[in-house]
Amino acid sequence: MSRLFNINSEIDPLKSVLLKRPGREVENLIPSTMEDLLFDDIPYLPIIQEEHDAFAEALKDNGSEVVYLEELVAEALDAHQGHQTLVDQMISESGIYIKDVKDALSDYLLSMDTKDMVDTLMAGIRTDKLDIQSRSLAWLTDRQDQDLFLMQPMPNLYYTRDIASTLGKGMSINKMTYEARKRESLFMETIARYHPDFKGDQLPLWRDRNSETTIEGGDILVLSEDVLAIGVSQRTSGRAIEELAHSLFDKQDKFRKILAIEIPHVRAMMHLDTVFTMVDKDAFTIHPGIQDLDEKMSIYMLEPSKVEGQIKVTHHTDLTDVLKDVLNMPEINLIPCGGGDPIAAPREQWNDGSNTLAIKPGVVITYNRNYVSNELLRKNGIKVIEIPSSELSRGRGGPRCMSMPLLREAD
Template sequence: MTSPIHVNSEIGKLKTVMLKRPDVEVENFTPDMMERLLFDDIPYLPIAQKEHDNFADTLRQNGTEVLYLEQLSAEAIDAGGDELKNSFLEQMLTESGYAMGATHDALKEYLLSLSTQDMVNKIMGGVRKDELDFVPSDLVSAAEENDYPFLMDPMPNLYFTRDPAASIGDGLSINHMTFAARQRESLFMETIIKYHPRFANKGLNVWRDRNHDTRIEGGDELVLSDHVLAIGVSQRTSANAIEDIARNLFRDSKFDKVIAIKIPHNHAMMHLDTVFTMINTDQFTVHPGILGEGGHIDTWTITPGKGDGELKLDHRTDLKQVLKDALGLDDLDLIPTGNGDPIISGREQWNDGSNTLAIAPGVVVTYNRNYVSNELLRKHGLKVIDVLSSELSRGRGGPRCMSMPLVREDL
């Protein structure tokens, strides 16, 4: 296994993962900004960091190499030299609303005065107006009115490294994300893949890049096997983006089946992995709230059509049978969040009880606060490693959301 990205399942032993340690960005905003930044609360940073360190240490103790987005980004920029640092900053400023003008110039001068790591950290953390000895005169968007405190918004969602990009086989998608608050995030991953010595010129496939209008996010992308991908049709991922990535995979990879699963389009169930995850060869978590009468849900199994780029779609509603057929299983175990209790399942799904991270077949990392779901997983034979979760969970994402697997062992 020589590729720096190699993920052919959701459950193969996790060898390398990318995280982002929460920093000032997770509390560098006011309640008035929460909706804009896609947060429901403001985490208490020291505890969030302690919890995240506990998560990272848990992965290391189980044989996983942990890399950090913020460090990889700075190393990639330094590897490209001053020319890359300048072009990266120009792109980031453009995507922050400053393609040119006095504010652009002041921000660029300030950020270039910092070391590369400090520049990356500052961009992620946000740039306040009072940090620059400068009175902007060219503010043009509603977000930049005189009483708005930031020139460049913080990126508090960055510790959910799952979403800006997704590892699939020996490649990845680098995603165009749905909301403006997160769209800049995937520029870091694009830079890492192109310029970091660990990833650059290693033959990695980019199944879909970030330069699209249609949206897709990694929390909706689940690698069920070395030839089957599941993707949520969700608040954050559109059907046409799914068809696009399916065409690319069918043309240039071993993947020959994509299962599109429609979930409710709302904030509580923003991604497929908030309601459905694979945790063993024949076991899945599922939030009962996504299943209709009789346990049905809309799915479309996409396979290659006869002509180049053509797709065949098979609409079905029996998720369990669709999964059994796709994975060649005689039976499988769908384990309900909160043991199916309408109150407990709703509460624990909100706190990411369905967002489990498999680090080996039948071994999962979960939030400790979801004790009903965790105990049920144990009763179903799973090894459950629970991690601290009082502040991290305020961001509405669990262990799977907080991790981007880069290398898994093949099954």
């Protein structure tokens, strides 16, 4: 049966959401590869899994269906017998070009049952798992360099927000910025291509992973049925936002305004949702560090132009005024991360104090470690559901980062 897709808000009741439970890919992090794989520390797998399970339970307890990326990929492959296609593409995108090695890897992966194959692709494949007898000088040189992995692990996969975005009744499958994450969206492409609940006319694709420019889901916020906010960030380019705007304006008639919000291009603020999220119809969390001393910032509003093929662009500097205008609200409440305190604000923003996941208007899931921000949210009338976060937070992402909503429905 075809699945329903519809995201017209950040805050409507969350009915269905895609997660990825941390697995062996997290254990394949080592100190020498952490930086390349975009981690600042190594999570402890048993505890990070317990914490992630608590997150999933909090979602279920509040009426959300939870589906898992790893399970959907396996179901998609079994439905269409797409194993060889995925393996070939994953080997290619892992930079493996020597025939002997490609053949050995392919045989190794295809000898597994589907679930094990998917888990292994995600976890990475150590060099010592296969005894490859290659005559290639390049392969022998690589072996002398003692590379630990034939295929690198993908420990960032539990941040499902970034690989794809449900926008209205369609989806953008995103091209990721850094090499460590580029292969991740291939799993979402496999689901969209083969899974019986996803493929077909009911899920138009506004953008695919083969685009030249990069955009990641953590930068995309659906403010209303006609307004998106997208961060111009370390990982999402202005050109990508323009390309998505052209696609949306041409292919659908709901989203007619896109706010391109510039944020500092630094790791601590890698995506818009690490510094700015919606928690109620007129309330947002914000990290004060994205505004200047006069609370100004650079915001571009993109709208369809009367000239065919062009986009109307206007520049703004007051976030509150822009939000009041596009959301038709008399007032906007910006709730500062860490209360705006010069110590608490950057500390809690580092631990994703602004990365809230709204599961209905005025109800959010947050990390328990951000107690200053959580108490301030409560004082502003927001119900806060806290989840444990000692290990989840090591990956530099919060509840919103760890979830890709598929369906929200207004009450």
